[in-house]
Amino acid sequence: MAGVQTAVALREQGFTGSVTLIGAEPHQPYDRPPLSKAVLLGTAEGSAFDVDFEALGIELRLGREVLGVHPAEHELDTAEGPVPYDVLVLATGAEPIRLPGAEGVPGVHLLRTLDDAERLRPVLARQHDIVVVGAGWIGAEFATAAREAGCAVTVVEAADRPLAGALPAEVAAPMAAWYADAGATLRTHARVRSVEPGAVLLDDGSRLPADAVVVGIGARPATAWLAGSGIELGSHGEVVADDRLRTSAPDVYAVGDCASFPSGRYGERLLVHHWDNALQGPRTVAANILGGATGEPPAVYDPVPYFWSEQFGRFVQYAGHHASADTTLWRGDPTGPSWTVCWLREGRLVALLAVGRPRDLAQGRRLIEAGTPMDPTLLADPARPLKAAMA
Ligand SMILES: Cc1cc2nc3c(=O)[nH]c(=O)nc-3n(C[C@H](O)[C@H](O)[C@H](O)COP(=O)(O)OP(=O)(O)OC[C@H]3O[C@@H](n4cnc5c(N)ncnc54)[C@H](O)[C@@H]3O)c2cc1C
Numbered sequence: 001m002a003g004v005q006t007a008v009a010l011r012e013q014g015f016t017g018s019v020t021l022i023g024a025e026p027h028q029p030y031d032r033p034p035l036s037k038a039v040l041l042g043t044a045e046g047s048a049f050d051v052d053f054e055a056l057g058i059e060l061r062l063g064r065e066v067l068g069v070h071p072a073e074h075e076l077d078t079a080e081g082p083v084p085y086d087v088l089v090l091a092t093g094a095e096p097i098r099l100p101g102a103e104g105v106p107g108v109h110l111l112r113t114l115d116d117a118e119r120l121r122p123v124l125a126r127q128h129d130i131v132v133v134g135a136g137w138i139g140a141e142f143a144t145a146a147r148e149a150g151c152a153v154t155v156v157e158a159a160d161r162p163l164a165g166a167l168p169a170e171v172a173a174p175m176a177a178w179y180a181d182a183g184a185t186l187r188t189h190a191r192v193r194s195v196e197p198g199a200v201l202l203d204d205g206s207r208l209p210a211d212a213v214v215v216g217i218g219a220r221p222a223t224a225w226l227a228g229s230g231i232e233l234g235s236h237g238e239v240v241a242d243d244r245l246r247t248s249a250p251d252v253y254a255v256g257d258c259a260s261f262p263s264g265r266y267g268e269r270l271l272v273h274h275w276d277n278a279l280q281g282p283r284t285v286a287a288n289i290l291g292g293a294t295g296e297p298p299a300v301y302d303p304v305p306y307f308w309s310e311q312f313g314r315f316v317q318y319a320g321h322h323a324s325a326d327t328t329l330w331r332g333d334p335t336g337p338s339w340t341v342c343w344l345r346e347g348r349l350v351a352l353l354a355v356g357r358p359r360d361l362a363q364g365r366r367l368i369e370a371g372t373p374m375d376p377t378l379l380a381d382p383a384r385p386l387k388a389a390m391a
Pocket residue numbers: 001002003022023024025031032033034035036064065066067091092093094111112113138222225255256257258272273274275276278306307308309310
């Protein structure tokens with residue numbers, strides 16, 4: 001996503017030099033969100049980007065893994081030989097974390113790539129017993145599709161609630177009920193001890209029958225290939241970019257799931273693994289590549305992060321970034337079909353999560369962007385438009 005968007009943004013912004021997009025996967029570049037939704041259920045064949053690379057003068061080199069980079073020589077290593085560059089953009093994304101001990105066990109799946117989704121499609125069609133490891137975004141979306149396909153689904157989660165890494169307990173609590181509503185079993189405090197063909201064994205001794213196991217326990221930046229390059233990596237293995245998305249090496253940028261950037265808006269470094277970041281970041285990268293040549297003022301990347309998830313018949317959207325010290329405020333009943341939770345810092349909206357309330361999301365995103373002071377009493381009234389709750 002971020003690689004394609006960078007190439008397209010370069011052309012849109014008037015770059016006339018040669019652009020080469022190298023990718024390890026053999027497929028025409030494609031979008032990932034449909035993989036856990038329509039592609040999995042077979043209602044969409046694929047999700048290739050609607051981009052005419054040839055017309056844009058973008059050279060695609062697919063099925064080619066880049067093995068290393070030598071910033072001083074401005075050169076990449078590939079199995080086919082060295083590839084020189086003037087400017088390099090790192091957009092290698094993230095790879096799913098594997099479940100220790102489960103690798104190589106028949107019937108164990110990940111869900112990151114088109115190949116993964118295509119392997120899972122017939123599994124769903126067989127309507128088997130499926131165990132999902134991890135109640136995060138991917139686990140919830142996969143469980144949704146598997147229930148829709150008529151599978152028996154058990155989701156095991158080591159934490160005490162779904163989305164424990166992303167949301168505080170009070171916000172995630174109502175989401176736990178969504179699993180049962182959809183006919184899926186959610187088992188929290190459940191640690192996997194081992195996986196064997198046909199079953200998952202938990203720490204408490206229980207044995208869950210599993211014709212298939214889908215592991216969704218998170219992803220980490222795909223940066224192993226940068227080892228020894230001298231390009232600075234952060235504590236999560238991500239490329240450390242600056243506010244213009246430049247890395248520590250000259251003429252090397254990084255964008256998308258593989259890179260973190262310092263957020264001026266939130267006063268901390270953010271590593272975002274969501275689609276919108278792989279859409280917005282590339283525009284900044286392209287502007288800075290072009291600006292470097294024309295002397296334009298630098299483009300600073302300081303977005304209000306945004307993502308969505310479709311799970312258990314609900315449209316979940318989040319904008320901004322919250323910290324544990326921020327105040328939460330509810331709009332609507334969290335046991336009902338639609339509600340929003342807002343996070344406030346010094347009277348201003350810093351983040352919101354909207355379930356089935358896209359208008360709240362759209363208005364909230366603009367209010368976060370503008371840093372508008374809000375009136376908490378007005379904000380708590382779900383009948384009042386969010387934008388009418390300004391202080
Ligand atoms: C199943 C699924 C569903 C999702 N749904 C949503 C959603 O609903 N909403 C949302 O906001 N986000 C969603 N996301 C997240 C979103 O898709 C990602 O944030 C986005 O794809 C990141 O783009 P990227 O270009 O940084 O990484 P990627 O899309 O992962 O692309 C990186 C590419 O680099 C290639 N690569 C890696 N290393 C090398 C190498 N050494 N040499 C050559 N090529 C290499 C990889 O093969 C890959 O094709 C979803 C992700 C998945 C997996």
